[in-house]
Amino acid sequence: MPNKLEPNQLLVKNMVATICGSDLHTWRGRRSAHVPLVLGHEGMGKIIGMGEPTLPQRKALKIGDRVTWSIFDRCFHCMPCTAFNIPQKCDNLFKYGHTSLEKGNGLDGCYSSHTLVRGGTHVVSIPDCISNQLAAPLNCAFSTIHAALDLKKFPEDTHFDTALVLGAGLLGLYTCIVLRHLFNVSKVFITDKNPEREQMATKFGAIPVPSLETDSQGFIQKFNTSFIQQQTKHGVDIVVETCGDPEAVPDGIHLLRFGGHFVMVGLVHPKSSLGSLTGYEIIHKCATIHGIHNYGPEHLDRSISFLSSVVDQYPFHELVSAPLPLSAMDEAFDLAASQKWSRVCVDLE
Ligand SMILES: [Zn+2]
Ligand SMILES: [Zn+2]
Missing domain, CATH: 3.40.50.720 (NAD(P)-binding Rossmann-like Domain)
Known part of the structure; x- marks a missing residue:
């Protein structure tokens, strides 16, 4: 655990994650990954620590908020972040759940107890009408x-x-x-x-x-x-x-x-x-x-507002499995591969 958080960093206690199709590709070896790494990027949790908030977006957050975050961290300064307006392709990109322990800090993937959310990561509060299980895919599937x-x-x-x-x-x-x-x-x-x-x-x-x-x-x-x-x-x-x-x-x-x-x-x-x-x-x-590969911060915002407006009109609960414990991760991946559920949920608490 970090002793001190840098400005705009957040320490999040992960609550639940869901297994994304891209993680299945990695698990099956259809795409390569630098190991060892902590996999998992579709997730949500509760803020338990905050570095000094200097960004307006961070000032709106507080300890205890249920949040999710963009699957990438960007620098705000490079050409993709500014002129091209495609921050998911930032020259200094960092991706949660895709970075080896050597390059990250060990708190970078969702299939774990905590995430250290970096200062250039877009973070949003989750409204009460969206359950933890349904909030997990917001930052990947829905935003994309x-x-x-x-x-x-x-x-x-x-x-x-x-x-x-x-x-x-x-x-x-x-x-x-x-x-x-x-x-x-x-x-x-x-x-x-x-x-x-x-x-x-x-x-x-x-x-x-x-x-x-x-x-x-x-x-x-x-x-x-x-x-x-x-x-x-x-x-x-x-x-x-x-x-x-x-x-x-x-x-x-x-x-x-x-x-x-x-x-x-x-x-x-x-x-x-x-x-x-x-x-x-x-x-x-x-x-x-x-x-289309990944998304920009405004798309994460839109996924929250759009899902809130339709969540009662469709049987979303039939798509996400009941949470399995982190200790049953192999079983969770097998279940995800079986396509019985659109998303298999993992309980991280
Ligand atoms: Zn994904
Ligand atoms: Zn950048």
Whole structure:
């Protein structure tokens, strides 16, 4: 434990964390990490120590507040932090749950008892209407979707009536809600190889695309894409990829209307070559491609306010497991890999 906190630093007693899909990629060895490290970045906790607050944002916080924090710390001074306005790519970036013990201080990951929140990290208080379990994914899954679907990135007069979401995990389900509430999309189609997850999406206002072919375990191998074509004369206005499966992308481009938007969020691992997709298809479609990695501070703020406004309208509690103790971390990862829950929760108290 630190003896003294620097200005704007916070010492947080971690309360719960959730296992993010990107941690599953690391755990499975699909992407590399410098070890030893404390994994985990989707989390929340209670402030138990504060360095002198000099930033206005820090002055609004107090000991005992339930908080979550941006998954990265930035310097405020470099080109990405200032001119480019993409602080998640700061020249002096530090990422929670991704930094080896050698480079960090040991209090950097959420799968642990405490986090030392650095001075350049955006921190937000969690309102009472959001439970601990639901607050944990705010700083990754939910904020990333608000970055991906930031209305500033879409011309105001864009026609958005239909959408296709690839993947019905937590990112995909949350995307359905954001598209319907903030983009006024009337029809959101969704695909997921796991038919149970596709069905869950109906509770979040989405229309599952039927399967054409399943494997021996019941997982969907081919979707009936004509189901979408029959209902959208020109194709869908926007496709959002959240599934992390590069094979889903060519179908998504194919179903996009001329001049539509294709947003990529889930392919956060190096094995994401887009296979049969050609440049011609993108050009011919006059498609706008958006690549989104992480988010900015305003998106964390927006995820708190948006989730607060819809939390009573959807069965979010069906998505996050009951908390497992930190001592059962292996079991928690196995459960996360089984896809029984959109998020598996870990109790850190
Ligand atoms: Zn994450
Ligand atoms: Zn910077």
